[in-house]
Amino acid sequence: MKHPITEHIGREFISLSESLGGAALMFKSVVFWFFRSKFELKETIKQCVTIGVDSFTVTALTSFFTGMVLALQMGQSMKNLFNEPMFIGTMVAFSLLKELGPVLTSIVVAGRAGAVVTAEIGTMKVTEQIDALYTLGTNPTRYLLVPRYIAFLIMLPLLTVFADFIGVAGGCIVGMVKLGVPSAVYFDDIFTYLDTSDFLHGFIKTYFFAFMIATVSCYKGLNTKGGAEGVGKATTEAVVVSMVLVMVLDYFISALLVAVGL
Amino acid sequence: MIEIKNLNKAFGEKRILKDINVEIRDGELFSVIGPSGIGKSTFIKCLIRLLRPESGQILVDGVDIGSTSNEFTLAKVRRSFGYLFQEGALFDSLTVLENVAFGLRYLTDVPKSDYPRIVKEKLALVGLKDVEHLKPSELSVGMKKRVSLARSVAAEPKYMLYDEPTTGLDPVTTGMVKDLITDMRAKLKITSVVVTHDLSLALELSSRVAMLYGGEFVEVSEPAKFRQSENKGVREFMEISNLSRTGPDKDCK
Numbered sequence: 001m002k003h004p005i006t007e008h009i010g011r012e013f014i015s016l017s018e019s020l021g022g023a024a025l026m027f028k029s030v031v032f033w034f035f036r037s038k039f040e041l042k043e044t045i046k047q048c049v050t051i052g053v054d055s056f057t058v059t060a061l062t063s064f065f066t067g068m069v070l071a072l073q074m075g076q077s078m079k080n081l082f083n084e085p086m087f088i089g090t091m092v093a094f095s096l097l098k099e100l101g102p103v104l105t106s107i108v109v110a111g112r113a114g115a116v117v118t119a120e121i122g123t124m125k126v127t128e129q130i131d132a133l134y135t136l137g138t139n140p141t142r143y144l145l146v147p148r149y150i151a152f153l154i155m156l157p158l159l160t161v162f163a164d165f166i167g168v169a170g171g172c173i174v175g176m177v178k179l180g181v182p183s184a185v186y187f188d189d190i191f192t193y194l195d196t197s198d199f200l201h202g203f204i205k206t207y208f209f210a211f212m213i214a215t216v217s218c219y220k221g222l223n224t225k226g227g228a229e230g231v232g233k234a235t236t237e238a239v240v241v242s243m244v245l246v247m248v249l250d251y252f253i254s255a256l257l258v259a260v261g262l
Numbered sequence: 263m264i265e266i267k268n269l270n271k272a273f274g275e276k277r278i279l280k281d282i283n284v285e286i287r288d289g290e291l292f293s294v295i296g297p298s299g300i301g302k303s304t305f306i307k308c309l310i311r312l313l314r315p316e317s318g319q320i321l322v323d324g325v326d327i328g329s330t331s332n333e334f335t336l337a338k339v340r341r342s343f344g345y346l347f348q349e350g351a352l353f354d355s356l357t358v359l360e361n362v363a364f365g366l367r368y369l370t371d372v373p374k375s376d377y378p379r380i381v382k383e384k385l386a387l388v389g390l391k392d393v394e395h396l397k398p399s400e401l402s403v404g405m406k407k408r409v410s411l412a413r414s415v416a417a418e419p420k421y422m423l424y425d426e427p428t429t430g431l432d433p434v435t436t437g438m439v440k441d442l443i444t445d446m447r448a449k450l451k452i453t454s455v456v457v458t459h460d461l462s463l464a465l466e467l468s469s470r471v472a473m474l475y476g477g478e479f480v481e482v483s484e485p486a487k488f489r490q491s492e493n494k495g496v497r498e499f500m501e502i503s504n505l506s507r508t509g510p511d512k513d514c515k
């Protein structure tokens with residue numbers, strides 16, 4: 001029986017399966033060429049700069065204010081409950097290191113750097129520059145994808161560590177200025193109740209996010225069709241898909257890490 | 263030698279190439295002419311598998327790349343080809359120097375210190391100088407095309423595929439490009455396939471001319487015989503191109 005709705009669902013399902021298969025093949029080829037090609041030092045450094053350095057300001061601002069608002073809200077709740085702002089440092093650092101640092105940074109990077117990657121590769125695709133790579137003795141995987149994967153895998157975890165620090169600092173400032181919690185107490189709360197595994201929990205997740213963002217952005221770029229309009233469409237799709245997947249992956253990887261005791 | 267057997271290519275429902283059979287001999291200059299949108303670019307893209315044909319064999323020196331999905335085989339075969347893209351396809355993020363030297367880096371063992379000299383030589387062949395440090399966005403359309411030509415021939419491949427080498431160029435540079443194509447063949451024994459609208463160019467340079475029409479090669483012959491062709495498509499194309507049965511009209515050259 002053909003029905004517009006079932007047909008639509010069916011078609012969406014087929015295209016999703018196709019994308020997943022295509023992305024898997026692309027990933028396979030990245031792994032294949034990673035071990036077999038000359039290291040593209042120049043291109044890799046360039047990508048680290050685009051992906052990492054250019055996202056730094058936005059990441060810093062985001063996490064700074066997140067740290068501040070966390071401290072503010074926690075402090076207020078604690079005051080209401082216990083008449084005293086207790087454990088602010090613990091709670092700010094806990095939320096930031098385990099969840100908000102990695103997740104917010106990944107979302108910023110997906111929106112900032114992921115979009116750049118998709119738009120650049122997409123433009124190369126529609127102007128036949130991707131084809132040109134094949135005719136000049138290399139291929140898009142070696143020349144474009146491998147350096148971008150490396151850059152995402154180096155820069156996203158680094159940015160997250162920065163974001164953690166900056167967010168904790170933001171919380172500290174609000175604690176001192178608005179809640180009257182001295183910085184010594186704030187940091188004491190952090191170091192007493194948090195250990196390395198809490199940091200690792202968030203840090204490990206960023207590698208999964210980096211893989212995912214690189215895969216989505218590169219795949220969408222390489223499969224761009226239809227001129228400048230197509231590039232715009234591919235870029236938007238890549239950003240939306242990456243952002244949603246950050247949230248989805250976050251739950252499952254957290255569950256996995258909790259299960260193994262991190 | 264490139265042997266093409268029963269090549270079929272379609273985009274969706276639209277069949278562009280229908281059962282093409284032709285062989286391109288070593289050392290020859292094979293031109294493909296035909297009206298716009300008929301499938302000339304599609305044809306040469308199939309030759310190095312930038313497009314995957316629906317069916318058929320493409321034997322490059324005996325290796326069939328028509329349907330293989332082995333990346334190594336494809337990469338190996340593609341190394342013996344140079345390809346001039348219709349729209350140039352220069353890398354936007356690289357300078358002219360880096361663009362032209364690109365193939366040298368991946369296809370040859372030429373030491374890096376020689377790149378500037380070779381690039382300068384190749385650019386001179388297409389009538390350009392002092393543009394090495396410019397980005398493609400700073401070039402005119404015709405300049406881009408010529409830089410792209412320099413890039414595609416820089417590594418001196420065994421086969422050259424030119425997609426519209428002279429479109430958009432002025433008469434002087436057109437002459438230079440013609441000389442370049444002829445020299446590449448004469449001095450380096452490069453086998454060439456030239457796709458063009460320009461019938462006079464095809465008749466002047468080629469060892470054989472093929473007319474693509476309705477998905478098939480309706481005529482494949484030496485320039486002299488091609489002029490005499492009785493095929494309706496060929497006749498129409500010649501009339502539109504303003505060439506008489508006896509040879510190129512001097513006015514339109």
Ligand SMILES: Nc1ncnc2c1ncn2[C@@H]1O[C@H](COP(=O)(O)OP(=O)(O)OP(=O)(O)O)[C@@H](O)[C@H]1O
Nearest residue numbers: 273278296297298299300301302303304305348459
């Ligand atoms: N990627 C594609 N998807 C769908 N149709 C395509 C695609 N590329 C080309 N076509 C169609 O195939 C036909 C042949 O295109 P092709 O580019 O080979 O023509 P051409 O002979 O090179 O024309 P021109 O001389 O204008 O360059 C055209 O009708 C075009 O609409």
Ligand SMILES: [Mg+2]
Nearest residue numbers: 302303304348
């Ligand atoms: Mg064309």
